[in-house]
Amino acid sequence: MATKKKPMISNKSGGSLTPWLGIAAIVILLDQLSKITITKLFVTGESMPITSFFNLVLAYNPGAAFSFLAHESGWQRHLFTVIGIGAALYIIYLIKNHSSQRMFCWALSLILGGAIGNVIDRVMYGHVVDFLDFFYGTSHFPAFNLADSAICLGAALFILDELRRVKNKS
Known part of the structure; x- marks a missing residue:
């Protein structure tokens, strides 16, 4: 007897939402496992040197990027x-439509995973x-996590994609 395959979530243009949500889920999983x-x-505050320019350190940030509003x-x-x-909801809408x-x-999936990873913490x-x-x-750069890294990588890909799109129009 043949088994039925579950249909992938798709949009009108025929693309699937599933792989993009899968990427976001992997980011969330890696982020949360690393934080745990x-x-x-x-x-809190303990530091372990890894290289001459990198430490692991446990820090808590009640604010946003670079501890913005952390002391409120x-x-x-x-x-x-x-x-x-x-x-996250807006990004899912954008991914569904594109x-x-x-x-x-890819850019939006990384940003989505990072955003949800940090929301889970909050x-x-x-x-x-x-x-x-x-x-x-x-001089120390503010401590960050894998969710923040995914957001930054996603933002860089987003900019690169937009520059590529502008170049192709001209």
Whole structure:
């Protein structure tokens, strides 16, 4: 007896939403596993040198990028959670309507996974878990995590895709 295959989620243009959501899910999984591991192995502020320019460190960020609004009374947690959820829903809408545009969807999938990874932290812990610490001499770049890395990589791909699109129009 033949088994029925589950239909892939698709849009009107025939592209599938499933692979793009799969990429986002992988980002979320890797992000959350890395954060769970770091919180089990380190105490807040503890640092482990890896190279001459990189440490693992456990840091909590109740704000946004670069600790923006981190010293506020707590309202920012809710604001950034709502913004993250809103962004995720809009990104899913964009992917659904442009699923055949590979680089565009790669970019959005990475951003989606990163945004949801950080929303999970805000909902579960009230802050985002950061642990990647790059530095030069005594100057440290603000600590970040895999979700932040996926968002930055996605933003770079998004810009590259747009530059490619503009070049092809001329």
